[in-house]
Amino acid sequence: MxxxxxxxxxxxxxxxxxxxxxxxxxxxxFRRAKLPLAYSQGFHPQPRLVQASPLPxxxxxxxxxxxxxxxxxxxxxxxxxxxAPVLPPGIAIHKVTAVDLSQxxxxxxxxxxxxxxxxxxxxPAEELQARLDELLQADSLPRRRRNKSYDLxxxxxxxxxxxxxxxxxxxxxxxxxxxxxxxxxxxxxALGIPLHAARIERLQLLLG
Amino acid sequence: MTPDEIKRxxxxxxxxxxxxxxxxxxxxxxxxxxWQGVKTRVALVFPxxxxxxxxxxxxxxxxxxxxxxxxxxxxxxxxxxxDMEEEMRRAGIPLYALExxxxxxxxxxxxxxLPYATLYTNALNLLDLAGIPVxxxxxxxxxxxxxxxxxxxxxxxPMAAFIDAFVIGEGEMIANDIVDVHQQWxxxxxxxxxxxxxxSQISGVYVPSLYEPQYHPDGTVAAIEKLxxxxxxxxxxxxxxxxxxxxTRFVVPSIGVVxxxxxxxxxxxxxxxxxxxxxxxxxxPVRERSVAQIIDAIQEALDATGFEEVAxxxxxSSDYTNIVELVETIIRRxxxxxxxxxxxxxxxxxxxxxxxEQLKGARQGSFTLAPEAATDSMRSIINKPIASExxxxxxxxxxCRGWKTIKLYxxxxxxxxxxxxxxxxxDLCHAVLAEGRKIIGRRANLHIGVSTFxxxxxxxxxxxxxxxxxxxxxxxxxxxxxxxxAGLKLNWSDPKDTMLEAVLSRGDRRMAEVIYLAWKGGARxxxxxxxxxxxxxxxxxxxxxxxxxxxxxxxxPLDERLPWDHINTGVxxxxxxxxxxxxxxxxxxxxxxxxxxxxxxxxxxxxxxPHNLDSRWKCPDSISEELSPSPEDA
Numbered sequence: 001m002x003x004x005x006x007x008x009x010x011x012x013x014x015x016x017x018x019x020x021x022x023x024x025x026x027x028x029x030f031r032r033a034k035l036p037l038a039y040s041q042g043f044h045p046q047p048r049l050v051q052a053s054p055l056p057x058x059x060x061x062x063x064x065x066x067x068x069x070x071x072x073x074x075x076x077x078x079x080x081x082x083x084a085p086v087l088p089p090g091i092a093i094h095k096v097t098a099v100d101l102s103q104x105x106x107x108x109x110x111x112x113x114x115x116x117x118x119x120x121x122x123x124p125a126e127e128l129q130a131r132l133d134e135l136l137q138a139d140s141l142p143r144r145r146r147n148k149s150y151d152l153x154x155x156x157x158x159x160x161x162x163x164x165x166x167x168x169x170x171x172x173x174x175x176x177x178x179x180x181x182x183x184x185x186x187x188x189x190a191l192g193i194p195l196h197a198a199r200i201e202r203l204q205l206l207l208g
Numbered sequence: 209m210t211p212d213e214i215k216r217x218x219x220x221x222x223x224x225x226x227x228x229x230x231x232x233x234x235x236x237x238x239x240x241x242x243w244q245g246v247k248t249r250v251a252l253v254f255p256x257x258x259x260x261x262x263x264x265x266x267x268x269x270x271x272x273x274x275x276x277x278x279x280x281x282x283x284x285x286x287x288x289x290x291d292m293e294e295e296m297r298r299a300g301i302p303l304y305a306l307e308x309x310x311x312x313x314x315x316x317x318x319x320x321x322l323p324y325a326t327l328y329t330n331a332l333n334l335l336d337l338a339g340i341p342v343x344x345x346x347x348x349x350x351x352x353x354x355x356x357x358x359x360x361x362x363x364x365x366p367m368a369a370f371i372d373a374f375v376i377g378e379g380e381m382i383a384n385d386i387v388d389v390h391q392q393w394x395x396x397x398x399x400x401x402x403x404x405x406x407x408s409q410i411s412g413v414y415v416p417s418l419y420e421p422q423y424h425p426d427g428t429v430a431a432i433e434k435l436x437x438x439x440x441x442x443x444x445x446x447x448x449x450x451x452x453x454x455x456t457r458f459v460v461p462s463i464g465v466v467x468x469x470x471x472x473x474x475x476x477x478x479x480x481x482x483x484x485x486x487x488x489x490x491x492x493p494v495r496e497r498s499v500a501q502i503i504d505a506i507q508e509a510l511d512a513t514g515f516e517e518v519a520x521x522x523x524x525s526s527d528y529t530n531i532v533e534l535v536e537t538i539i540r541r542x543x544x545x546x547x548x549x550x551x552x553x554x555x556x557x558x559x560x561x562x563x564x565e566q567l568k569g570a571r572q573g574s575f576t577l578a579p580e581a582a583t584d585s586m587r588s589i590i591n592k593p594i595a596s597e598x599x600x601x602x603x604x605x606x607x608c609r610g611w612k613t614i615k616l617y618x619x620x621x622x623x624x625x626x627x628x629x630x631x632x633x634x635d636l637c638h639a640v641l642a643e644g645r646k647i648i649g650r651r652a653n654l655h656i657g658v659s660t661f662x663x664x665x666x667x668x669x670x671x672x673x674x675x676x677x678x679x680x681x682x683x684x685x686x687x688x689x690x691x692x693x694a695g696l697k698l699n700w701s702d703p704k705d706t707m708l709e710a711v712l713s714r715g716d717r718r719m720a721e722v723i724y725l726a727w728k729g730g731a732r733x734x735x736x737x738x739x740x741x742x743x744x745x746x747x748x749x750x751x752x753x754x755x756x757x758x759x760x761x762x763x764x765p766l767d768e769r770l771p772w773d774h775i776n777t778g779v780x781x782x783x784x785x786x787x788x789x790x791x792x793x794x795x796x797x798x799x800x801x802x803x804x805x806x807x808x809x810x811x812x813x814x815x816x817x818p819h820n821l822d823s824r825w826k827c828p829d830s831i832s833e834e835l836s837p838s839p840e841d842a
Contacts, residue, residue, distance in 0.1 A: 013234025016222055017462045021229065025462055028236070028514030039546065058223045086514070088236035088462060120220065196223040 001038050003069050004079060005106070007095040010061040014090035019054040025088060026066060032086035035079065038069040052106045052205050053113065053176050056183060058195060061202045062116075067099060067106045110176050112157055112206040115184045117170040120197045125168040129161055131191045132170075141190055145183075152190060155182030176205070211309035214301055218309075221295040229463035230258035231292060233284075233306030236460040237512065239271070240307045241281040247394075248387050250274055250282045251305050251315040251352070255322070255330035256735065261286040262459065263467035265521065266321050266358060270383050272455035280387055283307040283315075284459075287330050288337075290739070296337065303338035312338035315352050316390060319383070320371070322358040325712035326705075326735040328367055329727040331356070335370070342724070344372050344417060349400045353390060353407075357382075362445070362490050363665040363772040366712055368416035369720035373407045376414050376775055377445030378476075380452055385410045408439040412446025414775065415439065421717050421771070427758055429716060432774045442776040449816040450823040451476060451495050456509035469517035469550075470509040474502055474534070478523035479801045479826055482580070483591045483791050484619065486664035487523055489784075490777045492809045494527075494801070494826035499534045503541060510547075517548040526555035526563075527801070529826070535563050552576070556594045561605040574613035574655065575606045581622065582632035588794040590622055591787075596636055600643055607644040613653040614640060620683045621661040621675035621706075623791070630683045633658070634690035641695055655697045658687055660706040664713055665772045666779065668787035671764040674710050677703055704742050708734060710760045716771035719759070721752040780808035804831045 010022070017025070027047050030037050039045040052065035070079075076096040083093060103109075135141065136159060141152040158173035174182030184202075185195045222228040243249070252270055254261030261267065267284065274282035283305035288296060296303075302311040312318055318340065320331050335342050340351060347354070356367060357375030364374040375382050389410060393403040408415040418439040422430040434441050454472050461468065477494035478487065497505075506518055522528060538549060549567045554560035556577050564575065579599055580592050587593045606614055618633050637656050644652025660680055663669040675683075680703045691698045712719070722745075729744035749756055764770065766785050773781065783806065790797060797805055804810070810817070810827055817825060 013229075013232035014462060016228040016232050018229075021463045024464070024468075025236075027516075028460060031514035031516070032511065034511075045546070057228070086236075088460070089234045089238075196220055199219075 001069055001071055001101070002073050003067055003099045003101050003103070004076065005097050005099045006066050006068065006093055007063050008061075008066070009092045009094065010055060010064050010090060011092075012090035014088070015058060015060050018057045019051065022055075023049060023051065025091070026068070029083060029086050029088070029091070030068065030070075033082040035074070035082055036071045038071050050106050052207075053110050053181070055202055056185060059115075059184065059200045059202055063094065063204050064202070065106060065205055107178060109207040110205050111208040112173055113176040114203045114206070115170075115172040115174065116162065116201045116203050117172065117184065117188065117193075118165055118167065118199045119169060119193065120199065122167045123193075125161060125163065128168050128170070128191075132159055132161065135159065135187075135190055143186060143190070145186065152182065152186055155180060156187060157182075159187065171203075173206075209300075209302055209311050211304070211311075214304050214309045214311065217299045217301050221292075221299055221301075225291045225295055226289065227259075227463060229461075230286070231288065231306075233309075235462050236514075237457050238284075238307055238459055239275045239282070241275070243281070243308055243310065246281045247279040247391055248281075248317065249310075249315045250280060250317045250319060250383075250387070251285055251312050252282055253285045253312070253318060253320050253331075253334060254287075255320060255327045255334050256287050256733075257289050258286040258461070259463075259465040261321075262461045262465045263469070263471065264321060264323070265471050265473065266323065266379065268455050268458055268471070270319065270379055271459070272457065273380055273383055274387070277384070277387070279391075281307075283310070285312060285334070287334055287733075290733070293333075293337065303334055313340055313352060316394075317386065318352045318354050320354065320356040320358075322356050322360045322367070324358075324735065325360045325366070325709055326740075327360075328712055328723050329732045329734055331367070332370060332723065332727040333732045342727075343369055345369075347372070347400065353403065355386060359487065359490065360713060362486075362775055362777055363713060363715075364414055364416060364775065365421075365717045365771045366715040366719035366723060368717050369724070371416065372404060374414040374416065375412060375446070376443055377412045377777075378448050380448050382410060382412050382446050386413070405436055405438070408436065411444065414443040416717075419774065423718075428764075429769045429771050429773075431769070442774045444776045444812065445490070445778060447493075447778075447813060447816065448495075449813075449818050451497050453501060454497070454505045456505050457512045458509060458515070460513045460515065467517075467519065468515060469519050469548075470506065470513060470515045471519045471521050472502055472505050472509065473497070473521045474525070475522035475528050477826075479527060479799050480524055481591050481787075481797050481800060481805070483589070483668040483787060484580075484622065484661055484664070485523075486667055489667045489779050491523065492778055492807065493813070495823070496529060496826065498822060499530050499537055502534060503537055506538070507541070510542075516546060517550065518542075519550045519552070521552070523553060524555070525551045525553050526557070526560060527799075531563065535566055539566055553578075556599050556602050558602055558605040561602060561609055565609050574615045574653075575611045576615040576617070577602065578617040579636070580617065580619050581629065582618065582636040583629045585794060586622060586625060586629045586632075588796055589624055589791045590619075591791065591797055593796055596639070599636065600639060603640045603643050604647065607647040607652055612644075612648060612651050613655060614644070615655045615657065616640065617657045617659070619659050619661050620687075621680055623663075623669060623672045625675070625683075627683065627686060630686055631690070634687055637691055637696070644695070650694065653695050653697070656687075656691055656699070658684070658698065658700045660701055660703060662706060662710040662713060665770065666775075666777045666784070668784045668791060670770060670784060671766055671768070671788060673763045674707065674760045676761065677707070680706070702737065705734075705737065705740060707756065707760055708740070708742070708745060711756045714759045714771075716759075718752070718754060722748045722754055724748075725751050776812070778807075778809040778812045783807045801826050801828060804828050806831055 037047040048069035155175040162171040356371045418436040475496045477491045641654045725748035731741045731744040733739035
């Protein structure tokens with residue numbers, strides 16, 4: 001059994017596909033590629049695929065990570081070659097690397113994620129900066145999500161203006177530790193920007 | 209509206225609705241062709257939500273058949289759920305096709321699939337959402353041609369006002385014929401009326417505007433008149449003499465839908481002759497695919513989709529001639545691949561348990577059987593004879609082999625049914641559960657689904673009245689009272705839903721007004737129990753001045769002209785009447801693979817019948833007690 005890590009892009013229509021469904025999409029791609037995934041033990045054997053961190057519905061991902069356990073030893077390049085033609089539109093693999101079987105689970109290695117935000121209704125840079133300043137100066141940002149209270153502020157590691165795409169946008173770096181994950185849409189909401197008026201891309205997952 | 213504008217507006221609303229993945233396309237195996245590179249653009253529409261529409265095999269067959277042509281593109285559209293419809297209307301987004309996001313009104317042909325009648329208001333709603341005039345008469349020359357097909361269109365009359373042309377019967381070949389005629393018409397630059405006339409010349413196409421029904425003062429149909437001399441009367445359904453290779457490159461949805469699987473039709477038609485069964489009557493003759501063709505198709509489809517489940521579809525799997533060979537080959541070929549294979553519609557006999565035991569994987573669901581009735585007299589009336597002892601014997605086998613749950617389907621409201629027949633259902637269920645208890649104790653479960661019979665057009669029961677509301681209620685009360693407690697779960701259908709289904713499937717052309725008014729009054733998603741709007745339907749009947757009971761609760765004399773009599777399914781009215789009378793005498797009619805009962809299929813399709821052994825229809829050469837077919841049968 002070998003373990004491989006795939007770095008891939010999730011975009012286009014798959015932006016509107018949630019995490020569980022994405023799992024199935026990978027599973028079926030491996031089946032089409034005739035790459036035998038290892039199965040978990042137990043009463044309901046499941047193919048062994050582990051995503052680094054769920055990408056919320058509506059976001060695209062520039063460099064997402066998933067680990068797959070395959071029963072046959074294969075060259076990483078070979079894997080890429082077999083998978084590329086059977087991926088649905090919206091998934092493109094950038095990189096495949098072999099990973100030591102003993103490495104800790106991928107989700108436990110992630111500590112933060114970086115996001116790029118573009119606004120469909122652009123705001124003036126000064127206005128956006130002012131809102132950002134207010135957000136970052138707060139000692140705490142108490143919020144409720146799914147009937148649970150939490151503080152958003154400590155989860156924001158960095159938030160700043162970015163105009164590299166022409167219009168003013170945002171770059172966020174949010175904590176993504178297990179049990180302490182900042183959501184980009186929550187930050188946008190705190191900034192008074194509705195999710196459906198923004199494009200959010202997760203740029204990078206930071207492993208530690 | 210351009211696709212780009214539609215996409216721009218969509219981005220603003222998709223994150224406000226549930227399951228936005230329904231509305232974006234982009235699935236693996238979708239076919240996107242150059243809009244400019246083809247002559248004819250077809251939108252295939254399933255008028256219910258994506259989750260229900262994706263697994264539909266009819267759409268998959270046509271999508272495959274049409275996209276094989278280099279001069280045609282076929283794309284898909286489904287009904288938006290309530291939240292999405294609201295957002296689309298607010299944002300001014302017309303119904304669009306998933307592949308290219310072109311508005312439906314920009315297509316040449318819109319093909320609606322109507323497998324059941326509770327989709328009718330959805331069909332109107334979708335046309336409206338597309339900006340296509342809902343009434344066929346109001347469509348302009350440059351607007352899409354609206355076609356409908358599917359099992360419910362064997363009685364096309366209730367939808368006649370909204371559809372330009374119906375496909376009666378099987379669509380594989382006819383779809384291509386329609387495209388050809390459309391292309392010739394477009395090159396000829398003549399009127400829409402000319403197109404409709406030309407379409408009426410295709411075998412199996414029914415153009416309702418070329419016919420006019422006349423009514424007696426009492427509201428029954430007096431005659432159907434042709435308004436164009438060359439249009440056929442009756443309209444004979446179309447069949448494929450030999451089943452072509454099945455589609456295998458199924459669209460793989462990116463989100464979970466009701467059935468996430470490969471579907472392979474192993475057989476078409478059914479020889480059992482259950483008298484309540486619309487599908488069994490209208491899909492004759494029986495044609496089977498070869499084991500080799502099925503196995504190849506499964507392999508191809510699994511390779512092309514990566515699905516983990518395969519469903520082998522037919523009206524009666526046990527009757528597939530080489531069922532044992534098929535199952536054994538599947539096991540040999542696909543064992544150890546973590547696949548789930550489903551084989552629905554099995555006969556009630558222990559042999560079925562053997563079959564499914566071979567197929568069952570690690571996951572074990574429930575075992576489903578459909579006895580339909582619980583007394584011998586009722587079974588004779590509906591022509592589905594299964595001895596209670598045989599059901600109990602089968603149940604014992606099922607519980608013995610490790611299944612913990614059996615699902616039984618029954619129907620109430622059959623002609624001549626009494627409360628005793630219904631009480632027998634409860635008794636039989638208790639007896640089945642008792643068998644389970646003896647074998648696996650309190651882990652034994654029994655789920656019981658009880659639907660209410662609707663006398664369907666083109667069946668031997670087409671003349672009978674639906675059971676009265678009071679009777680149905682009393683029968684359901686009795687079942688509810690008797691079938692509860694540990695291990696038992698009872699499901700039944702709301703009689704109001706059943707009556708809506710009945711009136712829609714049995715209606716004549718005047719029903720169109722009711723459908724229109726009901727839709728205007730807010731009716732849609734009638735197949736959804738939490739959405740169906742009976743109030744809108746009641747108001748629509750009142751406003752149209754039609755009494756639903758005229759269609760549902762009136763025993764029709766055998767010589768009454770029925771609204772669907774000008775549609776010929778190949779099974780003659782004469783045979784249906786004979787079979788109805790046989791039911792009244794409690795006479796069984798054995799499986800017609802054994803003995804031909806002269807239903808009329810053979811003489812009608814004499815010229816199509818293949819002669820090579822592989823693709824022979826399952827009609828025997830010997831004719832039963834019955835006389836040779838009369839001119840009426842032909």
